[in-house]
Amino acid sequence: MSRFPVEIESDRLKLRLPTSADVEALNAAILASHPELSVWMDWAVNPQTLAETAKFVSESETSWEEEKALNLLMVEPATGEIVGATGYPRLDWNVPKFEIGYWVRSDRVGKGYASESTWALTRHAFEVLSANRVELRMDDRNRRSWAVAQRLGFQLEATLRNDVRVPDDSLRDTRIYGAVRLEDLQAPS
Numbered sequence: 001m002s003r004f005p006v007e008i009e010s011d012r013l014k015l016r017l018p019t020s021a022d023v024e025a026l027n028a029a030i031l032a033s034h035p036e037l038s039v040w041m042d043w044a045v046n047p048q049t050l051a052e053t054a055k056f057v058s059e060s061e062t063s064w065e066e067e068k069a070l071n072l073l074m075v076e077p078a079t080g081e082i083v084g085a086t087g088y089p090r091l092d093w094n095v096p097k098f099e100i101g102y103w104v105r106s107d108r109v110g111k112g113y114a115s116e117s118t119w120a121l122t123r124h125a126f127e128v129l130s131a132n133r134v135e136l137r138m139d140d141r142n143r144r145s146w147a148v149a150q151r152l153g154f155q156l157e158a159t160l161r162n163d164v165r166v167p168d169d170s171l172r173d174t175r176i177y178g179a180v181r182l183e184d185l186q187a188p189s
Contacts, residue, residue: 003129004070004088010120013113015072015086017064018057022073022082027053029082033106041103042167067093074104074117083108086117088125097133098125102148114148115188122152126182133180139166140173149177153185 007016018026030048060071069091074084084104091098100121102114118136125131138145140159149156154177163174179185 014075014077023054029105036106135178
């Protein structure tokens with residue numbers, strides 16, 4: 001049995017493991033947000049096919065079972081609509097340390113879903129998984145992602161210069177925000 005949950009609830013969202021029943025809706029959300037996602041996410045350079053989304057969903061279940069990563073959908077409970085995705089894409093159980101990643105559907109940006117889901121996962125990491133560190137990594141040019149980290153009280157620890165090659169073949173600088181205690185952070189308002 002995985003130490004990871006299948007579902008985490010926040011004030012307005014249900015964060016849950018994707019299932020095969022989500023493939024079409026998740027693919028539609030990704031395609032609706034493709035122009036924005038392709039700027040920041042290397043997996044979104046080309047429009048994602050239904051088969052690629054199905055593979056992601058299948059791999060998410062395996063990663064959950066093997067405790068190698070946790071991929072969750074952000075779902076509005078009242079409507080069942082997928083408004084984004086989040087999770088722990090990279091982790092180290094020896095520390096334990098969890099990186100939180102997220103994206104929000106373009107027509108839902110600015111409604112606080114990234115902050116709310118990041119707070120829920122941060123609390124879960126510290127309170128349930130006994131994390132000693134939680135971090136957020138983002139493109140140095142992605143000011144909206146900075147705002148999420150800063151709003152919650154994560155500390156900017158480093159900017160890695162020329163850290164990642166991006167789809168247009170340029171090099172990206174990566175900001176790393178970290179937290180080592182939940183008490184140092186603040187819930188989104």
